[in-house]
Amino acid sequence: MGWVLAIPALPAIAFAVLVALPRRIRNTLLWVPVSAISIAALLSIGAFVRVLPGGAGIVVWQFHWPLARIGGHLLELGMQLGPISAVMLLTVSFVAACVEIYSLGYMHRDERVGWYFAVLSLFTSAMLTLVLADNLLLLFAMWELMGLCSYLLIGFWFELEAPRKASQKAFLTTRVGDLGLLFALFVIFKQTGTFAMTPVLASVGHWAPGVAVAAATGLLLGAMGKSAQVPLHVWLPDAMAGPTPASALIHAATMVAAGVYLIARTMPIFVAAPPVLHATLIVGAVTALLGGLLAAVQHDVKKVLAYSTISQLGLMFMALGAANVVAALFHLVTHAFFKSLLFLGAGVIIHAARTQDMREMGGLRKHLPVTTATFAIGSLALAGVPPLSGFFSKDGVIAALLEAHQYWAVATVFLVSLFTAFYMTRLYFRVFEGPEQIEHLHEGHASMIYPMTALAAVTCVLGAASVAFAVFLGREGEWPTLGLVLASLAVAGTGIGTGWWVYGRRSVVVNTRVYKERVPGLYGVLQQKFYFDLVYETVIVKPYMALTEALAAFDLRGIDGVVNAVARGWVVMSALSWRFDSSVIDGAVNGVASIARDSGKRVRRLQSGRLQTYQRLVLSAVVLLVLVLVVYVVVKGV
């Protein structure tokens, strides 16, 4: 079963190969990462088959690789293959394969396409490793690695300002959550003395009181950052500045789902901490509502999808809040497929319309039929229309909440579904129907169409697997009840109907200014995205930037000042030493010469050549001698 390792290893090798090569060669080797992920996808099918028929807590394969021994603890790489991992492997590798094939068409004209594929491969490898991980440290490492890849991919077009700022924002915001995750790891290690997940999860029951709460809180924070839950959601809409296929993979299907996966995997800890579980539910609810509301007022196609993702992730969190891993994961899987489909479709739309603003689009259906069809399928799935997969997974969430008797949460989900249906209808009609505003529209390449078709196909049929999915994961599954079916239909219908009524009936471009003027306050709040960005900017970002500038100034003036002062000191010293040398040393040397010369000059005056000078000399000497003699005699005599 060691071949399971190849699943994450192949994309990693593809990355290693690409990254080592110069750009020109790299750009020609795109078949390497694509084949790597395709093979990994096939192997994932194999792994899935091996895990069948599944069941709770089944472990089909394990892998341990000791890395180091620190103190008394063994540090090792631990991986295992169970039902959850198998499902995730399949989802991630399949969606990643579709995205990479799509990227061949979408990105082929970009001069750094090789690097794009390299980072994409690295990311995929990290995600695949993460879902196989049985060791919290390994999970954390992959977590961070994915954060890095996200940063690189969002900021792929770093020449522009928006991607640069967005990638920083994403990285920093998720960092806040990552601190929580790290804290949780510390708590867990302190309690259990190991990072291996299986023993940790098994021992939860024996933990000291409060430890589970602490650990679960940290885990929740980490998940909130990665999965863009309120209030750490602000990075996801901005992350749309990256290439669309990357958004499809990372910010719709996989990376943002990692938070959900984390909580799902560590559910025993959460179960042991009911307050945190409840908090998860509330967080999910708030996020779902906020996402839904804001998606309805976005003009950028990708931003609509981004907020929609936030909203759907909120739903997954709500399911987790009801301690229902199966429902959350099923919705995660279906969402991965139809959301990535929607994103890829958006890529085609944007590519064709050369704009991202849906107010400038219209009538694309005539020119992009396949895209329209697949996009419609994805939209309906998102809106929860049966028999598409989205309906089944959303129903699963509702059922989970009902089971947990969280009726208010159920109402929230219905409200969110209403919004979802509304804004997707809005999006559809704005883009595909109505008068054409753009010329020269054309359908996407084959490399873009086929993956979308594949994803749409999955979206259509995946719903049928909802019960099997539950059983696979070790739970009893049931089909949605008739009541739920009708309620969902009603909600979706209402949403779609409203959307159609506002946006679909006209044959001219819809101007919704009238509506906006009726509710200026509400609209203003929505426009400002509930002021999250504004508050963060004012309270956190601006003071922090001021601090960094102050520190930079300190560095410049202080440290550089010291360095420069030392340098100036050297210059002064060398000048002084030069002066010393020239004046003192040379002065001494010259002085000696001067003394010799001047004293010579003075003494030379004796040699005046004049008679009287010599006479004076002689007589003075004589008189002096005599005087000495006289004084001597006189003194002696006395």
Place this chain on the structure above:
Amino acid sequence: MPDTVSSIAFGLFATLCVGGAIGMLVSKNVVHAAFWLLEVSVATAGIFFLLHADYVALVQLLVYSVAVAVLMLFTIMITLRRIEDAIRPRDFSAIAAVVGLVFGGMMLFLLSRYTWHPKSAVFAADIASIGRQLFSLRLWALPFEIASVLLTAALVGAVWWAREDDR
């Protein structure tokens, strides 16, 4: 009484000597200085008379007062182009003053401290006895002859040096 007279005489002649010497040094006019020298030499002759050395006094008068002083005056006249050239500044030299003062002071000091024991023999400084001793071979004949040679040499030398160049 002879003491008093000799004292007065000495005082007079001494004053004349010193005064004349100072006059000679202080005078701005070279011609005047020469005359002052003349005066000193005459006063000295007086001193010699006081010392009962009559012959020497006369020789002094002849040699210094007449020959030397006159010779000097003649030379001054020759080297003088204009009368104004005779006027010169006083030419003070500190070293010279110091040397002179120290020397003079020293001598005066020593002389004043010394107690003299004069011999009181007869001082026969008359011409006859001087002549007799001057020509006696045992006494001063040789130096006399040498002095003559000296004078001759000086004479020849002076004539040589003083002749005109354009010969």
Place this chain on the structure above:
Amino acid sequence: MHVGVGAFLMLGAVLFSLGIYGALSKRATVQVLMSLELMAIAININLIALARFQTPRTMDGLFFALFTMVDSAAEVGLGLALMLAIFRRTDSSEVTTLDELKG
């Protein structure tokens, strides 16, 4: 008689000192020569005085004085002749003109 040797000798000393001053300080050649003569006169006074008081029988100092007189006369004559010669050569009657040993 009351005037002792000392007085004459002191007179001689004074005159000699004055002569030294003149010989060392005057610039005109004649004046230097005159000062030298003054010194010679002072010497003679000393000699005669000492001869008179210390060696009256042999009168050594007296003869000495006679010979110094001869000597200084010769010296003056020669000196003046030289002065003339120099004057004709350098057109100056100062002692300072002859300084070729300078430096």
